[in-house]
Amino acid sequence: MSLHRRAATRRKVVLMAVAAALLLVWVFPLIWAVIVSFKSESDVLAYPPTVFFEPIGRNYEDALFGDFSILDSLATSAIVSVSTTVLTIVLAVPAAYAFARLKLPAKKSIGFYTLATQMVPPVGLVIPYFLILNKVSMLDTYTGMIIVYLTFSLPFAIWLMVSYMEDIPFEMEEAAFLDKATRWQTLWHIIIPQVRGGIAVTVIFVFLNAWNEFLFAVQLGGNTVRPVTVAMYNFVSVEQTLWAKLSAAALIAMLPVVIIGIAAQKQIVKGLTIGAVKGGGRR
Amino acid sequence: MSHKPNSSGRARSGLVTRRDILKTTLAGATSLAAPGLMIGRAHAAGEYMDLASFQGAGINWRMAEGEKITIAVIPAGYFNNLETVLPDFVTLTGVEARLEMIPPGQIRQKAVLDLSSKTGTYASHAADPMYYELYVANGWIDPLDDYLGDDKLTDAAWFDYEDIQPGHRGATSVDGRPYGIPYDGEATIQIYRKDVYDAKGIAPAETLDEYRANAEAVHDPDNRLWGCALRGFRGAGQNMYIYPSIFRSFGGEWFDGERVVVDSPEALAALEYYVSLLNAYAPAGVENWNWPDIADAFSQGTLGSYIDAHGSAAVVANPEKSKVVGNIGFARWPKGPSGKRVTSIWNWSFPINGALSEKQKQATWLFAQWAGSKEVQVATTYNYPGAYKRTGANRASLWKDAKFLELMSGFGHNYVEAATESFANDTDPDWRPRLPQWPAVGDTMATAIQSALVGQATPAAALKDAQEKIDKILKG
Numbered sequence: 001m002s003l004h005r006r007a008a009t010r011r012k013v014v015l016m017a018v019a020a021a022l023l024l025v026w027v028f029p030l031i032w033a034v035i036v037s038f039k040s041e042s043d044v045l046a047y048p049p050t051v052f053f054e055p056i057g058r059n060y061e062d063a064l065f066g067d068f069s070i071l072d073s074l075a076t077s078a079i080v081s082v083s084t085t086v087l088t089i090v091l092a093v094p095a096a097y098a099f100a101r102l103k104l105p106a107k108k109s110i111g112f113y114t115l116a117t118q119m120v121p122p123v124g125l126v127i128p129y130f131l132i133l134n135k136v137s138m139l140d141t142y143t144g145m146i147i148v149y150l151t152f153s154l155p156f157a158i159w160l161m162v163s164y165m166e167d168i169p170f171e172m173e174e175a176a177f178l179d180k181a182t183r184w185q186t187l188w189h190i191i192i193p194q195v196r197g198g199i200a201v202t203v204i205f206v207f208l209n210a211w212n213e214f215l216f217a218v219q220l221g222g223n224t225v226r227p228v229t230v231a232m233y234n235f236v237s238v239e240q241t242l243w244a245k246l247s248a249a250a251l252i253a254m255l256p257v258v259i260i261g262i263a264a265q266k267q268i269v270k271g272l273t274i275g276a277v278k279g280g281g282r283r
Numbered sequence: 284m285s286h287k288p289n290s291s292g293r294a295r296s297g298l299v300t301r302r303d304i305l306k307t308t309l310a311g312a313t314s315l316a317a318p319g320l321m322i323g324r325a326h327a328a329g330e331y332m333d334l335a336s337f338q339g340a341g342i343n344w345r346m347a348e349g350e351k352i353t354i355a356v357i358p359a360g361y362f363n364n365l366e367t368v369l370p371d372f373v374t375l376t377g378v379e380a381r382l383e384m385i386p387p388g389q390i391r392q393k394a395v396l397d398l399s400s401k402t403g404t405y406a407s408h409a410a411d412p413m414y415y416e417l418y419v420a421n422g423w424i425d426p427l428d429d430y431l432g433d434d435k436l437t438d439a440a441w442f443d444y445e446d447i448q449p450g451h452r453g454a455t456s457v458d459g460r461p462y463g464i465p466y467d468g469e470a471t472i473q474i475y476r477k478d479v480y481d482a483k484g485i486a487p488a489e490t491l492d493e494y495r496a497n498a499e500a501v502h503d504p505d506n507r508l509w510g511c512a513l514r515g516f517r518g519a520g521q522n523m524y525i526y527p528s529i530f531r532s533f534g535g536e537w538f539d540g541e542r543v544v545v546d547s548p549e550a551l552a553a554l555e556y557y558v559s560l561l562n563a564y565a566p567a568g569v570e571n572w573n574w575p576d577i578a579d580a581f582s583q584g585t586l587g588s589y590i591d592a593h594g595s596a597a598v599v600a601n602p603e604k605s606k607v608v609g610n611i612g613f614a615r616w617p618k619g620p621s622g623k624r625v626t627s628i629w630n631w632s633f634p635i636n637g638a639l640s641e642k643q644k645q646a647t648w649l650f651a652q653w654a655g656s657k658e659v660q661v662a663t664t665y666n667y668p669g670a671y672k673r674t675g676a677n678r679a680s681l682w683k684d685a686k687f688l689e690l691m692s693g694f695g696h697n698y699v700e701a702a703t704e705s706f707a708n709d710t711d712p713d714w715r716p717r718l719p720q721w722p723a724v725g726d727t728m729a730t731a732i733q734s735a736l737v738g739q740a741t742p743a744a745a746l747k748d749a750q751e752k753i754d755k756i757l758k759g
Contacts, residue, residue: 233386234358
């Protein structure tokens with residue numbers, strides 16, 4: 001019996017150690033960035049690494065208010081990401097509902113083509129987007145950038161939301177229809193409360209993608225629309241990399257995502273598990 | 284993006300003095316009475332430069348007044364300085380010019396996209412000299428001899444194009460015609476630890492063999508001092524920046540008629556030198572090092588020497604970052620077996636986008652001429668009010684200017700001599716193979732060099748593979 005228990009304990013310890021080791025691989029860069037962001041540029045590269053040092057706040061000050069202030073870019077990122085997220089959800093929820101519930105002609109192929117737009121590597125889209133935006137004079141504008149972001153966030157969101165909607169038992173809607181509810185009322189009062197978790201997950205992913213996007217931002221933006229991912233690059237000049245300031249800027253840029261993540265955590269966990277259990281299925 | 288010089292002298296006080304009000308009122312009155320006069324009056328003095336020295340040029344600086352141009356540049360100290368003094372250009376010309384900072388990794392694609400689609404988004408951009416063949420082959424940019432030779436557009440005596448470093452002029456010309464005005468450029472030099480070399484009783488290398496011997500003499504990894512380092516990271520501007528110099532100094536020729544040859548015996552000898560040198564005396568991981576990494580290591584005192592752009596002196600001699608200030612020496616590139624020293628001709632220059640309207644082209648030419656002029660070079664180097672002083676002045680006359688040399692001599696032993704002689708004698712416009720397909724050729728070579736460095740392929744196999752790929756690329 002004790003042998004058994006000892007084996008179980010050992011198993012646990014080994015599992016924990018493996019988990020910790022794996023986790024460290026992912027977390028280490030983050031830890032490193034946090035430490036570096038409080039060091040002076042000359043301490044960053046010191047060898048052996050300085051473990052005890054006087055933490056300084058200057059890097060954060062410089063990142064926010066210095067020569068390469070990222071403040072304006074944070075605002076730009078916020079405008080672009082929030083607009084993209086809101087528009088995506090507003091459009092994706094009814095669209096997903098339609099795919100999940102309505103009898104549409106050619107539903108299968110429409111569904112496929114919605115997702116097919118995601119099969120083109122983004123690099124292949126940069127040039128067409130550039131030319132189109134240039135034609136309609138929307139290069140380096142918020143409208144242009146948000147429309148471009150919608151082109152990849154929307155299919156993704158629809159596809160994600162469909163799977164959540166399909167999980168809702170049809171009987172719930174039937175009850176509403178018997179009470180003479182319209183489609184929109186059903187969607188609003190029955191479906192949306194049921195897929196709250198799914199919406200939260202979608203919001204996070206869409207926001208995260210828009211916030212961290214770089215390729216389109218750098219090619220289609222400019223001095224007016226210059227998200228934080230592009231602005232951060234100013235700390236990596238051809239002459240030198242200002243590691244401490246770059247880390248500080250990166251951590252500041254992470255903050256909104258982390259906050260939203262924490263705020264929506266409960267919903268996300270719920271949303272992920274709902275999505276994983278296939279009970280209702282398509283009818 | 285705002286960029287301000289750090290000097291308190293430039294800070295504007297918020298207080299309005301009686302004299303300010305008087306001045307404003309007077310200017311207002313004058314402008315009402317004689318609008319034509321006001322322009323001359325109000326712009327007599329620029330914020331950073333005396334505009335009179337520009338107006339001395341026999342051209343009408345206001346020929347393109349009211350035009351709007353955007354110029355793409357990269358985030359770098361030398362362009363920040365240019366951005367700071369840019370308001371003087373606006374004052375002088377009435378052209379609304381603005382700089383847009385694009386990360387170095389993306390500026391080339393963005394420029395090519397703009398030029399090839401003829402959108403005219405960027406009137407000019409900080410151009411990579413290796414891209415001129417591509418631009419010219421497609422007719423995307425204007426030849427500048429038309430502008431330089433037109434006395435309405437250029438005062439030849441005032442601008443003095445011939446004063447621009449010969450290597451940089453060569454690098455921005457195609458078939459003898461100029462296509463870009465160099466703004467900032469560099470020469471490649473040896474940078475070494477004078478204290479360590481002195482203690483060992485060795486002098487900076489005159490030849491590549493001596494460079495290896497020096498690396499061996501100071502190599503002491505147990506005490507965290509490695510013999511040397513060169514750019515090892517894969518990229519047309521990384522390892523394919525340093526290898527071409529070695530290749531050329533081994534006597535290598537890129538072209539055999541129309542064909543690009545990268546697997547000649549000279550190429551093999553050069554690559555073997557590079558690989559064996561770095562494997563023996565460079566720190567582990569050098570295959571991922573670009574030049575900032577090398578300069579950082581040198582600043583930490585862990586490198587005996589390296590060979591790179593003369594501008595890196597500003598980093599390794601910066602007391603805020605470097606532990607070796609006061610112990611740095613400089614020398615020219617060592618000679619290769621062919622007896623040649625070959626430095627890069629790297630520079631950032633401004634071409635004129637061919638898709639612009641005539642008026643915009645004039646505005647862009649005024650900008651290029653202004654940025655390349657001696658006055659702006661002075662205003663962004665030793666006269667710059669901020670902390671960062673450029674080292675990449677584009678003009679030979681500046682490298683004879685006592686004030687500029689005084690600034691440069693602060694970097695360490697023999698710096699001015701090494702840089703001046705390199706600019707004068709060691710630059711080689713054929714340092715890298717100049718052809719429209721350079722982007723693809725450069726990448727192919729970069730991959731080959733790195734695979735040899737990390738031992739994935741022997742130097743001979745790597746070059747043979749690269750040759751086959753390049754043959755295919757050029758066949759189209």
